[in-house]
Amino acid sequence: GKQGPPNGRLPSPHKSSIQNPPPSPISDELAIHSPLHLAFAFPRIRTMGEGSSEAIQDGGALSAPSVGTEAVAAVRKTVKMSETRDFIPCAAVSEGDYSRSSGSSSAAAALPDVASCTGSSEAAPRDDADAEMHHTPDYTRRGAAGRLRIAPLELFSAAPSSPAVPCPPAKAADAENATGDAAGAGGGTQEEAMGCQIAHTDKGNDGCCGQLRQEYDSLLREKGECRRVLEDLMRENELKTKECREAQTSLRELQMELMRKSMHVGSLAFAVEGQVKEKSRWCQLLKDLGEKFKALKTEHQILLKESEEYKKCLSDATQMTTTIHQYVSQYASLESEFKDLKEKFSEEAKERKDLYNKLIELKGNIRVFCRCRPLNTEETAEGASMAIDFDSAKDGELIVRGHVSSKKVFKFDSVFNPEEDQEKVFEKTAPFATSVLDGFNVCIFAYGQTGTGKTFTMEGTEGARGVNYRILDELFRVVKDRHDLFQYEITVSALEVYNEQIHDLLLTGSQPSTTTKRLEVRQVAEGVHHVPGLVEARVSNMDEAWDVLQTGSKARVVGSTNANEHSSRSHCIHCVMVKGENLMNGERTNSKLWLIDLAGSERVAKTDAQGERLKEAQNINKSLSALGDVISALATKSQHIPFRNSKLTHLLQDSLSGDSKTLMFVQISPNENDVGETLCSLNFASRVRGIELGQARKQVDVGELSRYKLMVFYCPSC
Ligand SMILES: Nc1ncnc2c1ncn2[C@@H]1O[C@H](COP(=O)(O)OP(=O)(O)OP(=O)(O)O)[C@@H](O)[C@H]1O
Known part of the structure; x- marks a missing residue:
């Protein structure tokens, strides 16, 4: 696979590249077709000739027939070998010989002995061959020269007739020259020359020449074949x-x-190396992925199991959902049914209430609301427990858990537990404001034991306004609403009944001790009682009205007893007088709204009052017991109602005798220690609730109405 040397010479056959050619198809091909191998055949011929010449030179006495025989045999062998192409490498052929022996001239030079016999046409190659002889190694030159020069002499000198006469070298040279010249002239001429020579020889020895001629002819034939x-x-x-x-x-x-x-291949190897690295990286990735895949497979198995469980759960859940849906639909239908029933119930309840109210109005019953205050801080600290049960009571009822007696149930028009606020209480009270403006007398009073929240319910506090404030507010709101149809004139009075005396709270200095003016209740008309001399402050809006009432409240006498230090021992009364005129029909009304915060109803025996305080308590008690008597008389529809037994009952005669709408707040304490007083109050309130006053009557100003009618009747324009 190597290129030839720079001098153009092929490597020597001794070199390993030749002796051990590379095992490639190219080398095999070369081994068959290489000119080197082809050239090996020619040195073989030369060698054989060389041997002859050497034999001649060395021995010098070799017989012509033997020499001729050897030469013929050598040529025959050479021909045979050439035909069979049995090329045998020969060290005698140099690299220079081979390189110079390319082409026909080189081939002729490689075989100068043969070329010398080819006639004139090969004369030029022969010169080349002679020139080449000077460059060839000695042994080759010797062989070649020996054959070129000696061969004809050998042929002629090897005559059987004179085997002992060797041809002299000069003669041989001459014969060679003659032969060469003859050969240069052509084949025929050479034979003629040879014939002449033989003929010349025949003169000496005809038999020998004839034999030689035959041999010569045969040799010539062989030469031609060669x-x-x-x-x-x-x-x-x-x-x-x-x-x-x-x-x-x-x-x-x-x-x-x-x-x-x-x-x-190098680049491919580089690429392959890169690919191998890449492959190893991919293999690593593949390995990692395989591990991940394994982990995922495991996870997948777990998830598969879980999914199976979930599937079961899902089927259960589906069943449950179906059941739930059924229940939901049932519930929905029940709910709608319940809603319908509830609506019907509320409608019926409302209807029942309306009917009841109508009945109450027809009967003229006093309405009673029960309100229970919460346990105060002191009571809670003492660990007092509730004596009133609201939870298990029905609407409008309450249960008293007495420690001696068993449970007692009381029923009222409304019951407010400690958690219900002022607003809730007023919701049920508000309709009375409209009644006043409609021309009805209304009396709202709070009754109960000291400290049960009478003042809180009626007056309230700044942050939790009571009935007084709210009803006035409602009154003015309705007045405002009706200002197109009605015209109202509102006046406000504030008085108190203390120790059976009536005091005007709007008069400056009208304190109990300073009894400047004695006020009495007078009947001014049938069913109309009045307190002559009572200050009536005209008010046109809520703020003015409230200011007046506040002035009266501040003037109230407040003392202290052992039972309750801050208890009020006077009956505080606010009176709102409303004169209304219907602008459409001219109807006029005179109505009153009594707002009364009674003194504490505690029993005198329970208090440790003495002296003045005892007198107060007795008077308070007298008023309330007179009220109780009146209530009892009214309840039993007695012929005689003892209104005049006390200033309080005398003052409230109009409101309790039947023309009015009356509302009583019975205030109670939740404390189990006060259960006795609570029961008294509740029993009293129950009696009040049973009173039938008769239907309330509108307080129409008859005098004004008659005057109006007369005006209309005698109107000149009419
Ligand atoms: N429903 C209630 N909610 C909250 N606190 C209340 C309630 N009722 C009463 N109170 C509180 O109880 C205390 C006593 O109330 P209040 O003075 O109104 O009783 P009273 O019956 O008017 O007493 P007296 O007979 O001495 O006038 C007050 O501090 C009041 O704020």
């Missing part, structure tokens, strides 16, 4: 040389190709 063979070989050599060149060219191309391929 020449043909040689020519064939030369042609073949030319072909092989051409092939060799082509092979060399293709070899170079192949070498170039090989180099390119090698480079390509």
